[in-house]
Amino acid sequence: MTEPILEGRSLVKDYHMGAARLRVLHGVDLAVGRGEFLCVLGPSGSGKSTLLHLLGLLDKPTAGRVRFEGTDAFGQPKRWRDRMRNQAIGFVFQFYHLMPDLSVLGNTLLPAMIQAPAVLWPMRRAGERKRAMEVLERLGLSDRVDHLPRELSGGERQRAALARALVHRPRVLFADEPTGNLDSATGAEIMRVIEDLNRRDGLTVVMVTHDQRVADRADRVVRLRDGRLLHTS
Amino acid sequence: MFADTGTSAWLWPALVGGGLAALALLALVLLTPVYKHILCAKYLFGGWKAVVPMVSCLPAALGVFLLILVFAIMDGFAEETRKMTRGTLSDIIVDAHMEGLPYYDELCRRVEAIEGVEAATPIIETYAVARIKPRFGFVKPLVRPCRIIGIRPAEKVRMGRFREYLKRQRPEAYPSADLLRVPERISEASGEPPRPGGIPGIGLIGAPMAAAEPETVEAGVGRRVAAAAGAVVMLIVTLFVWRAARRRPGHVGWIVGAVACGAACLALAATAVLTPVHETEVERDQVIDVPLLGYGDTLVVSTIPIRASGAIATEPGGLPKVQSRALAVVDYFKSGFWEADSSNVYVDFDVAQQMAGMTGGEGEEGAELARTNQVHVRITDPARGKDLCQAVEKVWFDLVREKGLATAPRLTVSTWEEHQHMILSVVDMQRNIVALMLSAMFLGFGVLIALISYVMAYIKSRDVGILKALGARDAGVGSLFLGYGFIIGLIGVALGMTGSLLMLHYLDAIEIWVNETLDVDVFPRTMYYFDNIPRNISPAWCVAVGLAVLALSTLASAVGGLLAALKQPVEALRYE
């Protein structure tokens, strides 16, 4: 394996429901190499999304560490993790999570808009727009850019979410069941784009899936059950 | 209330401070990430759903509206009372009460020599009983308490607004200050010998009554304002319908709707601009004064003279020596200040001095000096009142020392405001209490705004989660909701401010309209002497109210901001 870009060490995640404590992850060790395409498989409720949130710096582990490009992410100030999520990480959620008030283009521009001060935006807008249009075109959404999310089909929404996760050219893409709600043809199309980026641009991909056919195309598959990694292939 | 308390002293610091704050705000708005601007605009104007939270600008608008409107009217009343009470007085009042002070002519001369003093005149003020035998209607004579005020007319007209308050002898008609002579015409007609003249206040010898009088008012203003408001509403509706039409290409209904709304908006705007405002006459109740006595009729006043020692002058046998005198009515006096109008009787200084027993000379208790009760002083710069009071006091002490007075009467030297302190402070207090109560009510509105802001942040919690997942900072997302509250507050303040200022501007027109359409007399002219509802718009108060309400609605929306800032992104994004 190449040098790891991402490393989880003895990751523990507890949820507290009143006095009761629910341990969702029981010390997970996982390293992802640069340019690797990793699939996480596991039954529903096994903690896949939770693991992805920890590795994607969205949520803090109860115990354990996440090293992102060699840096202890949770030893850094929150500002650092915010910047990493904005610039180095792309995230596709299980349920799309597009901003309902923004068009497809607006959603795709969001990472840039979160970063750019208002005074500089008029200067940057054209460049950012061009970049966004390229990504949208690649995902076949060029004739949907002005539509609101509620005017799109499920597959189009998922592609819009993927466009938003890819527009800023992240180094790692996290995708939580990106094909889960799609028919096989659309799912295959999305997989093709991700695979393409992985092979051609060396994008590191961490993907959660139920689908064995999807998992077959990954470099490596890990299985999660009841918050424990089972076996690596 | 801000007018004569050194406005310029804090105006510039306030302007500079406000300017700096505005610049800082502008810098903040320009440097902050652009997603906040875009989302704020979407939350504010993004379709029909955005109208609902927009409603939360209404409490702010109502608060500003009431605070400015009510305060302006209350302050107008206070100001009007101030003017009225001041008009019967002078800038500085030297009061020796009923005991009186001697050497008053000398005192006046020396006071007039003080730099900044324009004139000084002695005034007699003593209490009396007036007996009025009305010309018609009543059989029994009326007996009323009154106050005899002895004036030197030529000097008194230079103090306050005395001359303006005379019914018959307004400046143009009688430029001579010889006000108290019984007009020859009157004595000729009655064939009686001239008597000492007197000017009773209208309240003493007459009654204010309501009568329908024609008055010119501006008509068409109400329609203009209503049409303008309608045009603004229609403009907003048109914009929304137009947006909807663009989103649904091919739906002719929406396009027709947008065009219809636009046409309605234009029609209303045209009505607002083109409705002619013209002067028209309406009949409305006005106060007219119905005097019980005419010019030349007699008013009998009785006083009890007071000696220099302070003892009441007595007849042999110990009964008080009552002085009675018939005064011919030569004019009426009406200041609008009820206390003066209902009891003052102005007579010539010398006559009043006799009635008060202050002429001096050889009395039963030995030689007495001529005395007066008060000295009124007019000064050039009212702001220097306090200083000049001290100067006047010093002049008096010097005079006492020079003349070697063993028992000098105690004087109270005060500005007219201090002199009328009781009345003025009551009116001021009423105004302040109402402002305070409205402010307290507005705190309740603040809670409402906070609630709406909380609900807003709750509804948008998925947006919050997405923004944070994409790297937006906690404080940034919080400030998005703060900015949203600020803009809502700004809209509310603008609405309330415009509404209240318009209302104040067209108050009389609105009052007449209400009067005519609802038949409710909002401002009975018989109750107050004012021709119009008084109002005093203080720019400082408007700015203060605007800023306070803006600050409060921003502060209240911090509740939503805090909720958004503390939200964990994974919590917000867990489910669909």
Ligand SMILES: Nc1ncnc2c1ncn2[C@@H]1O[C@H](COP(=O)(O)OP(=O)(O)OP(=O)(O)O)[C@@H](O)[C@H]1O
């Ligand atoms: N905030 C929370 N509070 C309590 N329990 C939680 C919370 N979040 C997740 N869990 C629990 O943690 C467990 C793992 O959740 P997670 O979403 O990671 O599962 P998953 O493997 O992604 O499942 P799926 O395939 O259905 O998406 C579940 O049993 C869930 O109920």
Ligand SMILES: [Mg+2]
């Ligand atoms: Mg999941």
